[in-house]
Amino acid sequence: MEKFQKYSSRTIIALALIWFALVLSGKLSVGMSYFGIGIISTYLGIQNIILLNWGQRSGKMPSKIAHHIKHHGEQAGILRYVVINVLPYLLIGIVVMVCGWMIMHP
Numbered sequence: 402m403e404k405f406q407k408y409s410s411r412t413i414i415a416l417a418l419i420w421f422a423l424v425l426s427g428k429l430s431v432g433m434s435y436f437g438i439g440i441i442s443t444y445l446g447i448q449n450i451i452l453l454n455w456g457q458r459s460g461k462m463p464s465k466i467a468h469h470i471k472h473h474g475e476q477a478g479i480l481r482y483v484v485i486n487v488l489p490y491l492l493i494g495i496v497v498m499v500c501g502w503m504i505m506h507p
Contacts, residue, residue, distance in 0.1 A: 435501030442494030449487045
């Protein structure tokens with residue numbers, strides 16, 4: 402699980418740097434820019450779902466999930482993690498991707 406977190410965080414940083422460089426260089430249109438940041442946000446939400454699922458199956462939760470469980474109990478901690486760390490990234494990412502798509506293809 403630690404290897405997944407390490408490589409996933411590096412992937413997110415690489416995607417963000419590539420997106421930032423393309424935006425600064427003017428290679429991306431406004432719609433593509435929105436679509437790219439939506440992909441990064443959605444990736445973060447999916448990563449958090451994978452970590453939660455992996456932690457529940459293995460019985461060893463990652464530190465950021467264990468923190469919520471420690472402070473709020475098992476069920477409330479997991480629910481809080483989902484509400485704070487999964488849903489916003491997924492929802493915002495999907496909305497931004499759709500908006501970017503709509504700008505690119507009016």
